[in-house]
Amino acid sequence: MKLNKSNVDAIPLSDSGQKIYRDQDLIGFAVRSTTKSKSYIVERRHAGELYRVVLGKTNEISALAARAKAQMILAQIANGEYKKPVKGKAAEDPLDITVGQALDIYIRRNDFKPKTIRQYKKYFDLYLGWSDRKLFEITKNEVLDKFLSVSEISKSSANGSVSLLGTLWKYIHVLYSSDENPILKSNPVDVIAVTKGWNVIARRQRHLHKDIIHKYYNAVLNYQDELNLENTARSNTHRDIILFTMYTGCRRQEVCGLKWSDVNFKTSTVLFRDTKNGTDHLFPVGDHLLKILKDRYLLRENDWVFPATKMPTSANMHATKVDRALKVLGDQVGYYVSMHDFRRTFATICNLLRFNIYVTKRLLNHTQKPRIDVTGGYVQIPMEELKASMNMIEAVYQGKIDCFNYESVWDERLKQIKAG
Template sequence: MSQKLIKTFIDSIPHPEKGQKFYRDSEIKGFGLRVGTTSKVYIAESKINGKTIRVTIGKHGIFTAEQARNQAREVLLKMAKGINPNDEAKEQKARSMTLQNVFQDFLAARKALKHRTIYDYKRIMSTYLADWNSKAIAGITKDMIAKRHAELGKTSKAQANLTMRFLRALFNFAAGQYEDSKGQSLILGNPVKRLSQTRAWYRVQRRQTVIKPHELEPWFQAAMSLKNDGLSQNRETIRDYLLLILLTGLRREEAAGLTWNNIDLKSKTLKVINTKNHLDHTLPLSDFLYDLLQERKTHAINEYVFPKVSGNGYIVEPRKQMAKIIEQSGVTFTIHDLRRTFMTVAESLDISAYAVKRLANHKMNNDITAGYIVADAERLRKPMQKITDYILKCAGYKPTTTTADLPAGTLQNDA
């Protein structure tokens, strides 16, 4: 339908009950009106490289017919030159996207991110990049990257590298997420590459700290002294959480997120389904851990083995209680040190390298022999018990009752 689009005619057009109808202007080819069930919108359309491109100008009532016609002339002139106004709009939007906008889109797209990973990313955004959150991502330059990396490195080289690796991931995401109609990225280049080009990344030695055998006794005594009281009702939960990591080598998030659905007390196993390498990880329970979990089960308040006091969700990193253990024992440690301690003990006991890797849930993609070895939970039971026995012996512990209810006074030296 072709007729000059003027106010009186447009006002007389009824809204369809469903769908939409188009009305073409008789004076300017490509200028038209799209009428929907609730709105009337001016448009301009033409072909670019054989493909019909439609551009929205604005709603009738906000634009007059004459204003829309003048705007359509400008749009159609660009399209005649092969310029897609929609791409210009997308580019303008992409260039105005702030770092915070990109981060929110990143989180929405990466649905499989672990709770702890999201927590770490948010901490970086709010701590090390707080003054950049409202900056347009396209305005973050290589010089800014180099300067911020150097500034952060004065306090922590590891944190400086971590922040920039995270920022590099955001730029890579933006480059793939924001594209024009031809599939060309609207974010050109990743400024974090400057650090590689100038070899500015810090050399950070991987932590190798463990709890040494002679430190296990004071550490164990301090951990076992954590008891619930009127001030804190989750000390025993934290105690059991730390003990489980020490005696299984699980990563902190794997242990914290354990649910009772994945604890089988009949078969004396636990299973982690949300692992770093995305492979389910089933471990046998040593006698100590079996007693610990059996006792915890009698006091379960939600689906998590290590719940928050509120009963909503599971515990986060227990820094306050860890600080108490450090102060009382004189043994400085991180949660990952407990995993390293488990691994170090396993290797020191001449346990098969394949069993050690299975216990740690490390992939063995490049080891052909490993592919022929079936190491189920039962085959790992003896090595697991051996590791637990050694750690408890070093800790001076002799079981006399259920471990979860063990008073600190029962710890003994195994002379």
């Protein structure tokens, strides 16, 4: 296969041991998948000697960067010039810890999602550029100047990158400073709050409003592409991913990575494993979505509910995105939305249907914070109410319930709960 970003993202973790996925163009370049992670590697035999070099985890280095690095190492191996790199020792004096080393320590000691790690690397590589600077030598003036310069490029990235620097500074300070050997310095990032102030970022508001929701929904139902002609597991994959997201408000990576083993037709429930908040999310699906899943199950060919569409199902990889379908639908109805906009629409519909706030949080899988909301820790929501809520949301899209008609919403809600 071609080891590009989309194909690498679709490679599953190994159930046991390790599995190697080799690039079709660059011989010796591959991805090694284990039960816990995926890494780019070089594996090449030359002059009777086997070379194995780990280039980096797939969530820490881009496919393009890994390919370029592999080409360089393979050339060195072919010319007999490659020498195994010697790993550097960690700084013995905490005051000598660099920003890059601090980030490595922070990531290594915490259980971050791959997407979070990629974002942290992006902040430092693209915006700060201080990986080799000693963390405790960075001054307040330098931080303020950097914040202002990055703000001209992206206000949100300025907030994120400089805030992360402040978090690293505090983390390393607490980790290494002691009563016997205190680090007598103050966090330079504190200067932002008392001078310029953090950039104010307006929250996105785009969603399927009442004037477009049914037009868009009907366009999705009638969406066609070349895969529909196959009548295989890949048929209607993009359409069904979008419908699944509209009906459940889930995140793109959750629906794309759904396995058949996590769909329970007896209880009409779906399980998302290891979600953004670190927990598994079990929830019921509405009747229409359940029918869609049953139809797809009859055509299943591998482990994934939504298999990758650009390669044979025998590769056992899942779909990763539906950008082209969203573009086609946007052109058709004259209104463009992203996958996350469906999540915003879902929450809006929940509010218009007057769902209890704890029902909405439960359906969106938003974590209850006991210290902030003690009551939320006591509230237990029956699966029957969640099921009725999901059917009501489907009914809104189908035009059976007018959630924008505020006078009839409560009567419809009571009717659905009793029917459920």
